[in-house]
Structures are given as C-alpha cells and as structure tokens.
Amino acid sequence: MTADPHEPLPAERDASVAALNVAGVSHSYGKRKALDNVSFAVRPASFTVLLGLNGAGKSTLFSLITRLFGVRAGAISIFGWDVSRTPGEALRRLGVVFQARTLDLDLSVEQNLRYHAALHGMGAAETKARSVEVLTKVDMLDRVNDKVRALSGGQMRRVEIARALLHRPRMLLLDEPTVGLDVKARSDILTHVRSLIASEGIGVLWATHLIDEIENSDDVVVLHRGKLLDKGNVAEVCARAGAASMSAAFNRLAGVDAAEAH
Numbered sequence: 001m002t003a004d005p006h007e008p009l010p011a012e013r014d015a016s017v018a019a020l021n022v023a024g025v026s027h028s029y030g031k032r033k034a035l036d037n038v039s040f041a042v043r044p045a046s047f048t049v050l051l052g053l054n055g056a057g058k059s060t061l062f063s064l065i066t067r068l069f070g071v072r073a074g075a076i077s078i079f080g081w082d083v084s085r086t087p088g089e090a091l092r093r094l095g096v097v098f099q100a101r102t103l104d105l106d107l108s109v110e111q112n113l114r115y116h117a118a119l120h121g122m123g124a125a126e127t128k129a130r131s132v133e134v135l136t137k138v139d140m141l142d143r144v145n146d147k148v149r150a151l152s153g154g155q156m157r158r159v160e161i162a163r164a165l166l167h168r169p170r171m172l173l174l175d176e177p178t179v180g181l182d183v184k185a186r187s188d189i190l191t192h193v194r195s196l197i198a199s200e201g202i203g204v205l206w207a208t209h210l211i212d213e214i215e216n217s218d219d220v221v222v223l224h225r226g227k228l229l230d231k232g233n234v235a236e237v238c239a240r241a242g243a244a245s246m247s248a249a250f251n252r253l254a255g256v257d258a259a260e261a262h
C-alpha cells in the first residue's frame with residue numbers, strides 16, 4: 001500500500017517536533033531592523049498568538065516563513081523541515097491566510113478553491129471531496145457556487161481559511177485575519193480556527209494586535225519593534241510581568257499606555 005502523501009509523517013504526530021520553529025531570526029530593510037534575533041516555537045495542536053502593535057514585525061516574519069523573503073539570519077522550520085533548505089517539504093505542510101485579501105472576486109468560491117488545489121497538484125476528485133470538507137468546516141458550503149464578490153468580508157475570510165486548509169497543511173499561519181470585520185464575524189472566525197486544533201490537530205500561529213482575541217489556554221509570543229519580549233502561556237507571561245491580565249502584561253512589557261495597545 002502506498003503512503004498517503006498528505007498523511008502526517010510519524011514525526012508530525014510526535015509532540016516534541018515543533019509545528020513551526022523560528023530560531024534566532026533577524027531581518028533588516030536597509031538600516032531598519034524589523035526583526036532582531038527572534039526565537040519561538042509553535043507546538044502541534046496548539047493556538048499561538050503572535051501579539052504585536054503595528055510595526056512589531058509580524059508581517060515581516062510571515063514573509064520569511066512563507067519564503068516571500070529569504071531567511072538571511074537564523075533558521076525557520078516546519079515540522080523539522082527547514083524552509084530554505086527543503087522548501088517543498090516545508091511549504092507542503094503550511095497553510096497561509098495573508099492580511100490582504102487574495103481571492104479572485106469574479107470567480108466562484110469553488111473556482112477559487114480549484115485554482116489553489118491545482119497549484120498544489122491535487123486531482124479533480126480529491127479537490128471536489130476536499131472542498132466540501134473544508135467549506136463545511138467554516139460553514140460556507142451553501143455558498144460554493146456564488147461569486148466571491150457577493151460575499152461579506154467575514155465570509156470571504158472563511159473561504160480563505162477553507163482554501164488554506166485544502167491541501168491538508170499541518171501548520172496554519174494567519175496574519176491579522178479579523179481586521180475590518182464586525183464583532184460577530186470576528187468571533188465566528190476565531191471559533192472556526194480554534195475548532196481546527198481539536199479536529200485536525202494542526203498548529204496555528206495567529207498574528208494580531210487585538211488582546212481580546214487571546215484566551216487563557218493560548219500560547220503567546222509578544223513581539224514589539226522587532227524584539228521578542230516574552231513567550232509562553234498566558235498565565236506564565238502574566239506572572240513574569242507581574243500583571244493581572246494579558247492586557248496589563250503587554251503594556252508593562254512593551255512600555256506602552258493602554259490607549260496605544262487598542
């Protein structure tokens with residue numbers, strides 16, 4: 001029997017292998033240092049929040065993980081596969097929802113998914129079956145034949161999440177996925193993504209500047225002006241900062257006033 005190429009390898013079921021590992025990563029734009037020796041890991045089946053204000057370096061980090069930029073200092077790996085040395089193996093395990101909308105508005109939901117599946121070398125039957133699965137997960141199956149232009153912002157985001165899951169990634173990156181959405185749409189998206197951790201066991205890195213998106217069970221990576229200020233679960237980060245809430249901990253760590261953090 002041939003192994004299913006999309007099945008997690010034995011190492012990927014091993015909780016000791018990080019879904020994402022960022023080790024000593026720095027990046028500069030000319031003289032401006034956007035990331036300064038950043039190291040952290042995302043565990044499989046965990047929800048990790050990358051918390052940072054505008055300019056913290058979140059998008060730069062995502063560009064390095066997805067290989068939009070080459071990693072010049074440090075190393076990044078996905079389930080042990082280095083993104084620079086083994087990009088095919090690393091990126092096959094990665095799903096991404098970028099900050100900017102990337103669906104084709106004039107195509108249907110189904111056509112957008114089909115295009116992505118083709119890029120990942122998926123056949124027609126698998127694409128069809130998998131599209132039903134992922135659209136069901138984000139509660140968008142009833143809109144499969146609609147043009148993307150007819151969807152709300154929150155629905156488009158859900159389709160982008162479905163598309164990012166199509167090729168069965170083991171690690172999902174989302175860059176400020178709730179920007180511009182109303183309270184209900186934000187909470188729906190968070191619920192859908194959190195449920196994936198339990199149902200699929202994937203690692204999630206959720207970049208945001210919104211502290212209220214963090215739950216007590218989450219892991220947090222606090223990034224400020226390119227520097228990693230702290231990392232760990234919410235209780236650990238709060239305790240180290242001597243703060244009663246994540247919001248107070250962030251303000252203390254980053255030395256910002258509450259108004260700036262919202």
Ligand SMILES: Nc1ncnc2c1ncn2[C@@H]1O[C@H](COP(=O)(O)OP(=O)(O)OP(=O)(O)O)[C@@H](O)[C@H]1O
Nearest residue numbers: 029032033034052053054055056057058059060061
């Ligand atoms: N292409 C670029 N050229 C020069 N400087 C850049 C470029 N992209 C980002 N920067 C700078 O690098 C730093 C980090 O920016 P980055 O976009 O990674 O932060 P961010 O946390 O994603 O912020 P935002 O939430 O505003 O997108 C900022 O000081 C920014 O001005």
